[in-house]
Amino acid sequence: MQFQTHTPSTDLESHQFLLVDGKASGQWPQWAQDGDRLIESYKSMVLTRVFDTKCIALQRTGKMGTYPSCLGQEAIGVGLAQAMRKEDVFIPYYRDQAAQLVRGVTMVDILRYWGGDERGSDYANCREDLPNCVPIATQCGHAAGIASAFKIRKQPRVAVCTLGDGATSKGDFLEALNLAGLWKLPLVFIINNNQWAISTPRHLQSGLADLADKGQAAAVPGEKIDGNDLIAVYDSVSRAVERARAGKGPSLIEAVSYRLSDHTTADDASRYRSAEEVNRAWQQEPIKRLQQYLNRADLWHEDDEVALQQQCQQMVEAAVETYLKTPPQPPEAMFDYLYAELPKPYQAQYEQVKQKAQGGQYE
Numbered sequence: 001m002q003f004q005t006h007t008p009s010t011d012l013e014s015h016q017f018l019l020v021d022g023k024a025s026g027q028w029p030q031w032a033q034d035g036d037r038l039i040e041s042y043k044s045m046v047l048t049r050v051f052d053t054k055c056i057a058l059q060r061t062g063k064m065g066t067y068p069s070c071l072g073q074e075a076i077g078v079g080l081a082q083a084m085r086k087e088d089v090f091i092p093y094y095r096d097q098a099a100q101l102v103r104g105v106t107m108v109d110i111l112r113y114w115g116g117d118e119r120g121s122d123y124a125n126c127r128e129d130l131p132n133c134v135p136i137a138t139q140c141g142h143a144a145g146i147a148s149a150f151k152i153r154k155q156p157r158v159a160v161c162t163l164g165d166g167a168t169s170k171g172d173f174l175e176a177l178n179l180a181g182l183w184k185l186p187l188v189f190i191i192n193n194n195q196w197a198i199s200t201p202r203h204l205q206s207g208l209a210d211l212a213d214k215g216q217a218a219a220v221p222g223e224k225i226d227g228n229d230l231i232a233v234y235d236s237v238s239r240a241v242e243r244a245r246a247g248k249g250p251s252l253i254e255a256v257s258y259r260l261s262d263h264t265t266a267d268d269a270s271r272y273r274s275a276e277e278v279n280r281a282w283q284q285e286p287i288k289r290l291q292q293y294l295n296r297a298d299l300w301h302e303d304d305e306v307a308l309q310q311q312c313q314q315m316v317e318a319a320v321e322t323y324l325k326t327p328p329q330p331p332e333a334m335f336d337y338l339y340a341e342l343p344k345p346y347q348a349q350y351e352q353v354k355q356k357a358q359g360g361q362y363e
């Protein structure tokens with residue numbers, strides 16, 4: 001069953017290519033039979049994890065602000081970003097470091113953003129991708145607007161928008177989904193169903209068994225996939241993206257994964273979920289799974305792994321060094337990023353903050 005309107009979403013197994021133990025399942029798409037392609041994806045997932053681990057350490061040592069780890073969800077980000085074209089637009093939420101790195105957002109950008117520096121959202125390499133969205137689901141309306149612009153301008157481009165399982169309960173998402181279905185927008189929604197919305201478990205979020213079925217009320221076909229299976233993610237997103245590019249309208253993908261970390265560095269998930277549950281989820285995580293496949297296929301070996309880990313560490317350390325050396329902006333810079341032209345009522349406040357800063361009152 002593939003993206004057919006009004007068809008209930010399929011069970012997970014029918015969109016699975018890599019089983020939990022790294023063994024292959026079903027008929028693999030052509031591209032996945034190319035070992036180099038899989039190794040490229042694997043390297044991106046490992047880099048994301050090394051970077052993510054460092055971000056938590058930076059927060060813990062007072063060098064960065066609150067940070068939402070993407071531990072365990074690397075396959076969703078890497079797979080979806082690799083399925084997009086450069087000219088497509090990515091509309092992320094805050095747990096999308098993996099996709100952003102593949103899209104060309106730099107590690108320094110990401111560090112600056114979570115360090116509270118808005119210059120971290122000024123991406124040099126993918127200027128039209130949107131910045132992180134923290135207000136839950138509000139990015140969905142932006143995505144519908146962007147997709148609508150593509151359609152009006154007759155551009156063969158696609159908007160790809162991510163959101164969490166919790167975000168699917170918000171009106172913003174449901175309204176954007178409705179519009180996408182009605183106007184047949186070139187828009188792909190991807191739900192990162194990591195099973196938790198802070199401390200709210202998935203089963204208390206919606207009465208639906210499959211969040212992909214939310215598309216039915218909006219005439220948006222849905223598909224539920226294993227979000228820990230890099231091949232399933234790439235396969236599903238690339239079909240949805242090309243479907244949208246061909247003028248056939250939007251899709252909704254539910255990628256099932258697990259949030260192996262706390263919600264953010266400001267959370268302690270051990271207060272509301274059991275160690276057994278988390279241990280079980282570790283057995284399913286996406287990196288080990290692909291690594292096991294590559295090992296068995298004789299495409300990846302111990303020495304490759306050691307070299308990759310070293311290379312990733314070096315790249316991350318270099319980015320951290322640049323980030324830590326970034327001169328801070330003056331306090332009045334907080335007015336600089338919301339408006340193209342500062343509205344009158346804020347101009348007086350801006351001057352006031354600037355004068356206080358010059359008088360050393362914020363030091």
Ligand SMILES: Cc1ncc(C[n+]2csc(CCOP(=O)(O)OP(=O)(O)O)c2C)c(N)n1
Pocket residue numbers: 095134135136163164165166167168192194196197198259263
């Ligand atoms: C409009 C809004 N309401 C509440 C919050 C507080 N909040 C931050 S994350 C979150 C849970 C989101 O869960 P989910 O959509 O599943 O994404 P996840 O964090 O699990 O990736 C909430 C309620 C917010 N950021 N924005």
Ligand SMILES: [Mg+2]
Pocket residue numbers: 164165166192193194195196197198
């Ligand atoms: Mg969630």
